Amino acid sequence: MEATSTLFKQLLENVKKYIEKNYLPEPFRTFNQASMRRMDDMAASMAMPESSVDRVTSKLLPSFEPKSFSRALFDLIDARDLTDVAVYKKAGIDRRLFAKIRSDNYTPGKETVFRLILALELSLPEAKELLEFAGFSFSRASKLDLVVKYCVETKHYDLAVVNELLFSNDLPILEY
Template sequence: MENRLLQDIAEYVEEHYWYSDRQNKIREQFKDVRFSVSVINKESWSERLKNKFDFIFAHMEDTFTQRLWKVIKQKGLSDVEVYKRANLDRRLFSKMRKEKSYKPSKNTALAIVIALELDKAAADDLLSRAGFALSGGNKDDVIIRYFIEHKQYDINIINEVLDYYGFPILGERKS
């Protein structure tokens, strides 16, 4: 039963975890990895599970902040330009710069997406790295998706519309 549970968890991770094209190739190779009887007898169930997850985590894509800095560099923007466009406090942005594992709130991640003027695919990619998505089931997400699809990235206008409909505005800076 332990072996079956391990296989079920590995299959679940393979089916539900987001992978890039590069990771899909690794994933294909990973599907062929099987525990032999000798390995099963030598390793405990928890060691086998840890080894499988270690393999998966070692081949993960960029974190939110790693991707954020790459996009900022690719676009030739300064930190000041980004945090001002995102309506974020300088101290929060500095915290993001210092903490590699920083996980933003959805509000902050959306403000950054707008500040970077990302298209739909790039916005979805960056948001997913923070553990978020724009949902058709949330009216405020639909409003933000509208602005992204129409390439209108003025955070002040977006915030006016969000406020009009009674939704929280993007960013955190009090101006």
């Protein structure tokens, strides 16, 4: 038991260092209004007329349908030869919520996506891609995001350990 405690303390220390190194508080992320207007003006001056864009895209991508979060998730589950039950149980997700996720019209919250990332033991590129399908990304302005990202990078996928790291850093846990 002492060895486990020592390993956790080391992991916790590494997480704290990771947060210190990577955390960007709010003031460092904001642009002033003048900068935003200049960027908008620049983008508007470089934009193609909408009809040109529509013509080009319809010729290049006539049958393109973007992949949904649900399709991306179930492709990952299939690629790992896992069952839906094994994934939602490991992720601590209710069967009814998982059934909603199965539909193409449902987009889960970020914490739910985090739990699925951990349950599937995704690599960092896979985790980033799955987050993008749900409309999210890892944020350097969120300590919770940084803890989860660190755990993915270092392959610490146990939800109980991740929650303990979050709790130890006074952050909300990924609810079961």
